[in-house]
Amino acid sequence: QGRLQQWGAGLLRPSETLSLNCAVYGGSFGGYYWSWVRQSPGKGLEWIGEVDHGGRTNYDPSLKSRLTVSIDTTKNHFFLKLDSVTAADTGVYYCAARSGIHYCFDFWGQGTQVTVSS
Amino acid sequence: QSVLTQPPSVSGAPGQRVTISCTGSGSNFATGYDVHWYRHIPGTAPKLLIFGNTNRPSGVPDRFSGSRSGTLASLTITGLQPEDESDYYCQSFDTSLGGSVFGSGTKVTVL
Numbered sequence: 001q002g003r004l005q006q007w008g009a010g011l012l013r014p015s016e017t018l019s020l021n022c023a024v025y026g027g028s029f030g031g032y033y034w035s036w037v038r039q040s041p042g043k044g045l046e047w048i049g050e051v052d053h054g055g056r057t058n059y060d061p062s063l064k065s066r067l068t069v070s071i072d073t074t075k076n077h078f079f080l081k082l083d084s085v086t087a088a089d090t091g092v093y094y095c096a097a098r099s100g101i102h103y104c105f106d107f108w109g110q111g112t113q114v115t116v117s118s
Numbered sequence: 119q120s121v122l123t124q125p126p127s128v129s130g131a132p133g134q135r136v137t138i139s140c141t142g143s144g145s146n147f148a149t150g151y152d153v154h155w156y157r158h159i160p161g162t163a164p165k166l167l168i169f170g171n172t173n174r175p176s177g178v179p180d181r182f183s184g185s186r187s188g189t190l191a192s193l194t195i196t197g198l199q200p201e202d203e204s205d206y207y208c209q210s211f212d213t214s215l216g217g218s219v220f221g222s223g224t225k226v227t228v229l
Binding site: 035037039044045046047049050058059060061092094096098099102103104105106107108109110111113 | 151152154156158160161162163164165166169170175207209210211215216217218219220221222223
């Protein structure tokens, strides 16, 4: 099983762009959908979007207009960009590996607290 | 609003059995996608407990078990221990969304 390590800016002002990175160590890069999940304060887990090793993406429809998930297979990294953030985008963001076979999230990053505040 | 419905909370004394339900709909469970369960302490990485409705990953204690019938799935903790106090989430794939969906989450309290 692999391991994920994530990083990115944790404090943003409204209208800025949220950018997070996730590095993949171990595991089969082609066997997963590389995903982002968040948890807003007081709420549950929310799937945001994902990318496969070929660059094909799936996004939550409510975020699709602001969201870009991409991948760099040469570096085993994948990325999240969320434009025009508001306070509603505050939360803990996790990168995760969704199995292409069982459709479950096999392993996760440690999480990044993102706060949007003026 | 979560697509998968869970009770907000369940509780039990040490050693007891508790069951968490997860109710889906026609665009997820009924289309044949499996249900998976996670334990989550906010601010830390969620942990996969059950995959494919009933299977435990290596290292997960056998006091955790999963079941599913139609659009209803359940996670049962047998022999509840103090360290089981946590939030628990079900998850599946939804064809209407075109992506993964999580349950609303259940807080387990050990009395």
